[in-house]
Amino acid sequence: MVRTKDPAVRTLLIERAAQMLRARDPVTLRSLVAGTGVSTMAVYTYFGGMDGLWRAMRQEGFSRLATLLDGVPLSADPVRDLAALxxxxxSNALANPDLYRVMFDAGFELEDPAAADETLHSLVRAIDRAKDAGRFRAEVDAVSLATQTWTVGHGLVSLVATGPLPRPALGHGVTILTALFISCGDEPGRCRDSVEDGWQV
Incomplete structure (x- = not known):
């Protein structure tokens, strides 16, 4: 009789690896399963080995981010929504700092690259709405602007999460994004109001 895989065990091992990274403990096959009640064979059963575990952790990070972005409520103000994304x-990076770091470890392929693409496309859709609403110029490249918006968030959270900047520095995102969106054609005062409304970290 073939035993079915228990998704709880898979999640347990991913969370355990993330906790070890947070504590700066070496993540080895034996140290990973120590105290969990599962054997080293579980790493092979669920991930095919340690490399598979790292791939799964990257995927989990992007999957959680995609779910969170999908849950951001949309309003009638697309610029506000873009800032909210x-x-x-x-918020996701600060809540899951260890998975966040692994997400960008390009040494391991993603199980499903489409999940990572979807996180960027959620920004692209908000930008397209802003163009349709006349907030951004029609010629604005949505993918390019989405990438720039992501870069602002990634840079800020990386500096805060690793310690050089205090958490209040995240507030600089309002000024940076406002300037970026004004350069795309939005009216300054309205843009600032929209970004401040959406940028609730």
């Missing part, structure tokens, strides 16, 4: 990105 950026704020959700930061």
């Amino acid at each position: 950026g704020a959700a990105y930061l």
